[in-house]
Structures are given as structure tokens and as C-alpha cells.
Amino acid sequence: MSAAIRADFETIAGWVKPGARVLDLGCGDGALLAFLRERRGVTGYGVEIDDERVIASVRNGVSVLQMDLEAGLSGFASDTFDHVILSQTLQAVRHTERLLAEMLRVGREGIVSFPNFGHWRVRLAIALGRMPVSRELPYQWYDTPNIHLFTLHDFEDFCASHGMRILERRVLSGGVPVARLPNLFAATAAYRFERAG
């Protein structure tokens, strides 16, 4: 596990209540859920579309449901989960508004983490005329799954205009917290949020 992923997992584990009911969207091989189960005694499910990752999740003892996030979360009743997690996936989602709304329908709290497109290295790469390739954004422009790249400011504006109240934010660079000018110096960010009002 890379330091960045480890830091992401630690952040999320710090926000999840012991014994909570958790839904992990785009759960990959189930590593985060397995981590949260061990650290926090959570129960819940992962959602994953890829065949190999579904098998890997089952092998990791994680309850996984093979379904397409883009089709919504209609398989889940409202207010079923304490936390709905979308770790390093939001930038690859097509129906962003619908999915975030669905997260706060089925869960009390949402947690998202994502690569910050406002990071200075990203800005520098673009200023120099090239799409950025970094540890957090390891793809070439032609093979990236990321279709909705955004910055910390973008996400916070989105929350404000979509009835979402941010409860907590954690901004990191190389797994280390960023103190100043996070939209410039954070490579990744994680937010905990709920329905406003």
C-alpha cells in the first residue's frame, strides 16, 4: 500500500465511528473496507463494477455488490448507512451531481477523497503546455479514467450550491497534512459532509 493510499485510509478511518454501517462506492479490491473492519469494526458493503475487483473483494472477505454507480443507488433504501464513502473515484464519475445526491440519500454522512487539480504541479504542467502526470494523476491524457477533474475550491463551491454542508476537511501532500494555501499545496483532499438543513 502506498503512503498516499495509507494516508487516505487513515483519514477515513479517523472519521468513521466504531461499529458504523458503511457503503464504499468503487471499492476496488475491498482493501479500505477490510481496513475499516479491522480498525473500526464497521459492517457494510462495497460497490464495484469490475469483474476482477469483485473477485478480489470477495477474496478479501468483503461483501461486494457488482453494480454500476452511474445507474444510481436504487438498490439501497434511504438512510441505511452511517457513512457512504467515495475514495479517489469522484473524478472518474460521469453523473456527479446525481451520485453525490444519492450518497446523502442512502447515508447520513458522505466521505469523498480526490486528487486536487489545483495543486501547483498540475498548474505548472498546464502552464508549460502539457496535461499533468503525477503520483495522484498517473495517467496520460488518452488513457485516463478521470473525466471530471476539479480543485478544492470547485468541490467546496459545489457543496455550497448543492445543499451539502462540509463537516471536516483534510488536505495532504505526500501523506503529510498541508497547513497553508491548500488549494495550491494539497495533492489530495478528503471531505466529510452531510445534507444541509
Next chain:
Amino acid sequence: MNARVAAPSTGGRSVGVVTPADLAFDTPLALKGGAVMPAYALRYETYGTLNAARSNAVLVCHALNASHHVAGVYADDPKNVGWWDNLIGPGRAVDTDRFFVIGVNNLGSCFGSTGPASIDPATGRPWGAAFPFVTVEDWVDTQARLATALGIERFAAVIGGSLGGMQALQWTLSYPDRVGHALIAAATPKLSAQNIAFNEVARRAITTDPDFHGGNYYEHGVVPGRGLRIARMLGHITYLSDDAMAEKFGRDLRADTFGRGLDVEFEIESYLRYQADKFAAYFDANTYLRITRALDWFDPAHAFDGDLSAALARARARFLVVSFTSDWRFSPARSREIVKALLDNRRDVSYAEVDAPHGHDAFLMDDARYHGVVRAWMDNIRP
């Protein structure tokens, strides 16, 4: 299209030569339909070894036309390979080096367990039309009795596809404390009107065959073979996807030119007739009527005003639900109904929707994604 080509799963071998066994039960069995079976026998096979704690038993439930012969071959019939041999064996997804696997022929079937063709001790003649209509619940009850007789209090897993998956689901409801895990493949929580309609056409084909004799054809020395053949042809169409049929047969002709008559001209016709002849030679028409009826009646939500979530509240097992994208008989949407009801009850469930081209029959096929998820799930069962 490469992604849809089924790669065979790796590893494992067949259990080899197997021998069926029979067990007679003389405690009367009250059936859900009201009748009582005074006595009956069940034919079964086992593979692997029951451990000292008797905790590694896996029950395999069969679908419409299958039997207790789940894996391996017979010494005197080496071409008669068990119907789930590709899944079950030493080193296979259901590993008989770890699990004690039991296949049982259902009551009312025609492969050795008591059924309509058996002799009714009360009359000394074949049961025929007098054989009761059995249900999925009845089968699960008889399987539970067999388990008890074999010294198995609790199954590590109950597994099945199609109607077999419905039995696995029923197990978690009838005996929630006796089943640790349930694999439900290509199943449905209840048949649709269309499913029942297909079954009804099949049954009418049998019951209107002049050789049916109201179900008592045994004493006339005939079988309603025409009806049974048509029933099988119809059923077979629903087991395959349009794509699979197109791929396998297309519009290929048996001869170079159209005869423009009623003889077999297309390969698909030849295939269906061949399958029908084969089926009619070994399958009992009264059994076909009863098993399709059991399918029609299966509906655990019925007693809960149609609320499947309420019906599944009793279940305690850990579930793996598998569906196949090209299955139009019991489509993925039907499996998702089961998953939804289990989620509503916060049950431990994983769900795999396998993009397989074969249609309903995909649950019998060797597909790396399907067998891979079953293997991963079975490997995590600690008997």
C-alpha cells in the same frame, strides 16, 4: 467481443468414479400441499470426507431436469459426467479436499428418489397421477431429514443454480440455523407470469398427449413422449440466449438447399429435436409436471403480502448471489430483487453479475469470472 468469451477456470480435477446411495425414510412427511408421504426414499451422492466436527458439509440442490449426480462419473458409465463437475472436485471452486459435498435427487423426480414412476406400496402400482404435487419447501424438508440422518446438523453451505438456487434460498428461510452460507445462482424470488406461461405450454403439451392417460400411462405401457419432447424443446429455448443460439446455429442449414417443407432444414431444429429425443428417453412426464408446478408456486414473499424483505428477515446465512447478463429466463433484475431484500435486512451478501453470453444455462458453464467469484467465496468459508 473478446471480453465476453468465457475463459475456462483453472485448476482442479474431477472427483472421478462415484457411487450413488439410497436412504429410506418411514416417518410420514406432511407436504405443503396437504398430502402426506407415508414413506419415501432419496438417492444421493457424496464427494470428499465429512470432518470430525461434521461442519464441512455442502449441499448441492438441483434444477429442473438434473439429479443427485452432481460430479464425477460412474464406473459402468464413464460418459455420464455429473452436471456440475466443472465446479466441484479436488482443487476446484467447490473443493472436495476441504468440503464434504452432497447431491440429492429431489422427491418426485425420476432418478432414483421416490417419484410418480415409483410403486405406491398402498396399491402395488406406480403412483402416477396420485403422486402428490411437491414444493420447494417440501424438498428442503426432505433434504434436512437426509442431513440429519447423515449426522449433519448444519451445512457449511447450500448451493444451487436456477431452481436449485431457489432451494438454497428456501433453506435459509426454513432452517436459518442449519445453513452457514448460501450460493444462489441464476435464480428468482418468484416466477413471472411469462415464466409460468412457458411452463403451462409445456404442461399442456404433455397432458394433451394421447399417451398421457391422465398421468397413469405406466399401466398402459406407453409414455407421453410427444408432449415431453415439445415441453423440452420449449424449455430449451428459454435456457439459451438469442445470441448464444445465433452463435451456435445461426440460420445454418442441414443441407445445401431449402426443401421448403416440414423436414428438419435448419440446424437449430435438428438440435432441438435431438435434445428432445434424448430427454424423452430418460425423463418422466409426471415429474416434469410436478417440478414445473413447484417452480410456479415458489414465492417466499407470498405469506408476507408480497414483501420479500419481510420474508427474508428470517435468513441468517452469508449469501453469494450470481446472475448472468444474457439470462432472460431469470434475468439479473430478478437476482437484484433477492439482493435488495437481503440488503434491507442488513444481511451479509455479495452479488456478482457475470457478463456471460450463454443465457440461463450460464450457471452450468465453466467461466473464469463466475467460477472465480464462487471459488473466492468458498475459500473464505471456514468449516
